[in-house]
Amino acid sequence: MKILNAILFGALVSCGVVAQAAVVLPGAAAKASELAVMPDGGWLGIDKQGLLLLDARGNERARLALRAKQLDVRPQGDGVLAVVMDANAEQVVPVLVDLAAGTLTAQKPFPAPPFGIEASCLYRDTQRIDHLFVIGKDGQAEQWLLHGDQRRLVRKLSLPPHSKHCRADDAGQKLFVSEEHVGLWAYNAEAEGAPGRQLLKGGEVEKKGQVRVLPWKAVPATVGGAAAAGGAAAAGPRAGAAAAAPAAKAIVEPRGQTEPVARTGDAADDPAIWRNAADPAGARILGTNKKQGLLVYDLNGKELQLLEVGRLNNVDVRQDVTVGGRRLDLAVATQRDDNSVMLFAIDAKGHVSAAGAFATGLENIYGMCLYRPADGGLEAFINDKDGSFLQYRIEAGADGQGMSGKLLRRFKVASQPEGCVVDDRNHRLFLGEEKRGVWTVSAKGDAPAKLSMIMPVGPQLVADVEGMALYHGQGGAADYLIVSSQGDNSYLVMDAQAPYRARGSFRVGYNLAAGIDGTSETDGLEVSSANFGGPYAKGMLVIQDGYKRLPDGPQNFKYVAWEDVAKALKLD
Known part of the structure; x- marks a missing residue:
């Protein structure tokens, strides 16, 4: 099965065990390469033909045609803000999901970066401003601001090469990036402040019941905001790296x-x-x-x-x-x-x-x-x-x-x-x-x-x-x-x-x-x-x-x- 169950993140992390589970997904959801659960019980998924809005039974409600990769979501009003990569254009496209009307509306895309995109993910800061991280195969990365029609470059970053996936923890202000054959890194998602990183868990498999860091072949997402980043993200909190949210100011x-x-x-x-x-x-x-x-x-x-x-x-x-x-x-x-x-x-x-x-x-x-x-x-x-x-x-x-x-x-x-x-x-x-x-x-x-x-x-x-x-x-x-x-x-x-x-x-x-x-x-x-x-x-x-x-x-x-x-x- 291509999809790692997002529920595993909450259920299994406390005991330090991560595994794939047999999850029965309805209808077209079973064929999606990545899924996000919607507040109404439906699904938002991607496959080779596009971005799909599905009802709770897996029936298609709307489709946005593109060769889609790297899905991430945040709640927005009565609907959802999604971002998905158009793999042909090498651009990330924001999409407004209207759950009541059952529609997907593509917004102004982000400019194509000067590198091929390997990973992308959303971050919502304490001002409730949305940001997008895009990461290249060689570790080049950018942080962009998304506000209405504004697409503004916030900063450039240097991240691990061969990073296939990323997720951000809004409350903890952390960006999690997986480095192939190494493990999961935590970065400061806030652009204001000193750069720095922490390795949460290294190695492919550790001995005798310790946390197994799974490869990130699919990244389930939840509308709640904090990352459920497959098996690798599950290693984070057990390693003591889930930062407490800073006091509100x-x-x-x-x-x-x-x-x-x-x-x-x-x-x-x-x-x-x-x-x-x-x-x-x-x-x-x-x-x-x-x-x-x-x-x-x-x-x-x-x-x-x-x-x-x-x-x-x-x-x-x-x-x-x-x-x-x-x-x-x-x-x-x-x-x-x-x-x-x-x-x-x-x-x-x-x-x-x-x-x-x-x-x-x-x-x-x-x-x-x-x-x-x-x-x-x-x-x-x-x-x-x-x-x-x-x-x-x-x-x-x-x-x-x-x-x-x-x-x-x-x-x-x-x-x-x-x-x-x-x-x-x-x-x-x-x-x-x-x-x-x-x-x-x-x-x-x-x-x-x-x-x-x-x-x-x-x-x-x-x-x-x-x-x-x-x-x-x-x-x-x-x-x-x-x-x-x-x-x-x-x-x-x-x-x-x-x-x-x-x-x-x-x-x-x-x-x-x-x-x-x-x-x-x-x-x-x-x-x-x-x-x-x-x-x-x-x-x-x-x-x-x-x-x-x-x-x-x-x-x-x-x-x-x-x-x-x-x-x-x-x-x-």
Whole structure:
């Protein structure tokens, strides 16, 4: 019999035994090479002549003529979404199944990939967006997004060669791929995030009652979504690889994004926001490229300036500060080539220019943030990978030219920090120790450096602890601390006042209308409550994206309307 009974997946996996069973299938269902059970008790199947819709007795209700392979399905409204490969055209065709009317309606096919298709399968993400994986004989693979008439390439992948079948577990966000003569691999089905894989079970047959991994000659499918992927998939849960579904978090769509940086790999790192007092829409977004220098963007994400000044890591901005008797807007960044601090002046139109630098004596300079004390001056907190923090007062150079730093205070955490932010109103520094959590300490340079842990790493904050920013509510509204929870690609929002209550977490997902992907592995972020007009009238959040998708490309920064965050988390 060509068909492996899908029921075996649930019934036999607990005892670790997989076998073929004598299953009596009615009518035309018995001749199908692959089957999916429909919610009404009928069947969707494929044979050499086409895709077939069958009733519970195996009688044909509808047929779509094509040389069909690789069937997969998901529920959609009162019917079913199916995908099937047209083996002659080497294209995957989505099909809408209307169970009440008994019809099959082919939709716009996916573009033919630059390789022959050996396997294809569906995945439905936490935003309820459908994706298609297509895999070639040599391991080339692509992930596509399916939404109405949209067919958008999300990313390219490298998967095992000679992969005959795949299935996705929507709840666990896993893509299962069988590699001939090896076993079953589990991949992250989410495009946002680091690539990785796990071998669930290797070998064709193992000894003495252990799980037998069957070849995937036919792959039954169920409308429920999680894969029943023949015998091989049955090995997965017994091997301890069936991941628990991640905790549900609110999803916020980005409203805009910057042009990608000019360097591939891990390049973009930290943003800052400069507000144009005369023209809210004339704001500037500064971003570091740690392989090149400082970038300046407008609110449409267009790159306006590139200052090639070396390996900048973190950047921060303070406006209307007094340095050497002059009132000006300044950006400050850490420079990893020579462990120095670089300063940049920002004029009234948002043009950025180098304004000086000073040495720190640190060995591995890393993160930084700015503080404007009550006297209107400017101070900077600089940290090192060894946990050291140095607090500097920014001053005019000895000759009245350039700028320098006067060391006020030093303290240390036990392990590597990076992100930090200062609440100027309340003179509090918040800093992140990447593996341990969020600390707070007085920002005053003459105060004892007594640190207090306010949010340890745990379920709400998953290491690494990275970028940090403060949202200052207008008109007496609450202030919030936003922290990049890099380990689960989310953002934690906390009250910025004791007892620092957690208000919730969110992720940034796809904006399909604008063709913008979500964010993941975020290093730096920045927020402002200022009115920037349009969608950002109640403020904006700028987030570094570690994996640019839709399609793949160098890293960039995403723009999020604060109003969307506040609505998603029901903030004041």
